[in-house]
Amino acid sequence: MKVMYGVQENIAKNILFIDGISRVGKSLFSGIIPSLNKMEHIQVYNLIERIVPAVSLGTLDIAFAKSLIRTDMNELAYNIKLSRNINFRYSDQTGILNYKDPKLYFNRLNKNEGQVVIDELRQTDWFIPIQSHDLLVNLEHLDGLNLDYHMIEVFRHPVDTIYSWWQRGWGERFCNDPRQGTLNLVYNDSLVPWYCAGFEEEWLNLNPVERCVRLVLPLTYRSIDQYNKSRDKERIFLLTFEDFVEKPDQKIMEICSFLETTTTEYTKQFVSQSKCPRVINIKEREDKLKEIRSRISNNLFKELSKISDEYEDNCYNLV
Numbered sequence: 001m002k003v004m005y006g007v008q009e010n011i012a013k014n015i016l017f018i019d020g021i022s023r024v025g026k027s028l029f030s031g032i033i034p035s036l037n038k039m040e041h042i043q044v045y046n047l048i049e050r051i052v053p054a055v056s057l058g059t060l061d062i063a064f065a066k067s068l069i070r071t072d073m074n075e076l077a078y079n080i081k082l083s084r085n086i087n088f089r090y091s092d093q094t095g096i097l098n099y100k101d102p103k104l105y106f107n108r109l110n111k112n113e114g115q116v117v118i119d120e121l122r123q124t125d126w127f128i129p130i131q132s133h134d135l136l137v138n139l140e141h142l143d144g145l146n147l148d149y150h151m152i153e154v155f156r157h158p159v160d161t162i163y164s165w166w167q168r169g170w171g172e173r174f175c176n177d178p179r180q181g182t183l184n185l186v187y188n189d190s191l192v193p194w195y196c197a198g199f200e201e202e203w204l205n206l207n208p209v210e211r212c213v214r215l216v217l218p219l220t221y222r223s224i225d226q227y228n229k230s231r232d233k234e235r236i237f238l239l240t241f242e243d244f245v246e247k248p249d250q251k252i253m254e255i256c257s258f259l260e261t262t263t264t265e266y267t268k269q270f271v272s273q274s275k276c277p278r279v280i281n282i283k284e285r286e287d288k289l290k291e292i293r294s295r296i297s298n299n300l301f302k303e304l305s306k307i308s309d310e311y312e313d314n315c316y317n318l319v
Contacts, residue, residue: 005067011121012073013148016129016259018042019136020154021219023164025241026131029152030093031270032252033129034100037261040080041099043130047072050183052145053194056138062145069145077128081117083108093131100266127259133182134195136236137219139226149235150259153227155220155315156241158307162209162216163288170215171208195219209295217307224316238319248276 016039018029030042051069054060079085083105089095096105111117127150135142136153165171173180174193184191187200195215196203203211227236237258244251248271256262289308293301310316 005061005063007067007070007146008074010070010074010146010148011118012070012077012128013121014125014127015073015147015149016127017132017135017149017151018129018154019132019134019151020156021137021161021216021223022133022170023161023168024154024156025245026154027093028241028244028274028276029154030131031098032248032267032274033152033255035264035267035270036252036256036259037264038126038259039261040126040128041096041105042094043076043080043128044094045073045076045130045132046181048135048142049133049181052135052138052141053183055141055144057194057197062141066145069147073147077121078117080128081108081120082111082113100264100270127261134219136223136226139230143230143232151236152255152258153223153236153238154241154244155223155238155311155318157285157311158216158220158304159285159289159292160241162212162292162304165212165216166209166292169208171211175204207295209292210297210300213292213296213300213304217303220307220316224318227318238315240315240319242280243319245274245276245278246280248274 016033018026018033020026033039034041048069051060051065055062055065083096086096086105087094088097090097092098096102099105136151169177170180174182174184175191183194185194185197185200186192187204190200190204192200192203193215195218199214203214206214227233227238230236237255239251239255252263252267252271292304296304
C-alpha cells in the first residue's frame with residue numbers, strides 16, 4: 001500500500017530565517033532583529049537544518065519532509081503564542097529575558113489555549129525570526145517545503161569565516177563532538193559532516209585548517225549559485241557582516257523596508273549592545289590570513305585568494 005502524506009493548513013506564517021553558513025556573524029542579529037516592530041523573540045529551529053540537507057542528498061522523501069515540517073512549524077508557532085517551551089535562561093540568546101519586552105511572554109503564560117490561538121495565528125502579521133545555518137546552500141530544496149518565509153542572508157569575508165571555524169574547532173569537532181548539531185554521514189567508520197558528501201576521504205586526510213577551507217569555499221559558492229538560480233529573490237535580503245557593523249543604522253532601515261516594519265525604542269539599545277557601529281580591522285584579517293597560509297596547501301591558498309578577491313570586489317556580485 002502506498003502511503004500519502006498530508007500537509008496541514010499553514011498557521012506558521014511570516015517565518016524569518018536569519019541565515020548563513022556557520023561563523024558569519026548571525027548571532028549579532030539575535031537581539032537587533034527581534035527589537036523591530038512585529039517581531040517575536042529569536043528562535044533556533046534545528047529540525048529544518050537536518051531535514052533540508054537530507055532532502056538534498058536524496059535520502060528523505062520530499063512529501064514526508066513537507067508534511068513533517070508543516071506540522072512541526074505549526075506546533076512551534078502555536079506554542080510561542082502560549083509561552084510553551086520558551087527559553088528562560090539568562091545567558092542564552094534565545095532566552096526571553098533578552099527580548100525587548102519579556103513581559104509579553106510572561107503574560108502569555110495565563111493565556112487560554114485552543115481555537116482562539118489558531119484564529120490569532122491566521123490573522124497575525126508578526127514575524128517569527130529563526131537563526132539558521134546553510135538554508136541558502138540548499139534553497140531549491142527549502143522552497144520545495146512550501147513555507148511562508150523571508151530570509152536575511154549574511155555573508156562575511158571568507159578569511160574571517162575560515163579563521164573562526166578553525167578557532168571554534170570545526171576542523172575536528174564534526175568527527176567526535178556530540179554537541180555539534182550538523183547532520184553527519186558515516187564514511188569508513190568515521191563521522192563526517194554532510195557538507196563533504198562526495199569528497200569524504202579527501203576531507204578526512206586534510207589537517208584541521210585545510211578542512212575548514214575545504215568546506216567554507218564550496219558552501220559559499222553553492223549559496224551564490226542557489227541564490228542566482230532562485231526565481232523568488234524578492235523574499236531574500238542579502239547582507240554582509242562588514243556592511244552592517246560599519247553602517248548599522250542604514251542597514252536596519254533597509255531591513256525594515258524589506259520586511260515592511262519599523263524600529264522601536266529598543267532598537268538603538270540592542271545595536272549598542274552588539275558593539276555597532278565598529279571599524280573592521282584589516283590588519284587583524286591580514287594576520288589571520290598569514291596564519292592560515294602557513295597551515296594549508298598551495299592549491300587551497302590559491303582558491304582562498306580567489307574567493308577573497310571576489311568577495312572584496314562586490315560580495316560575489318551579489319550585493
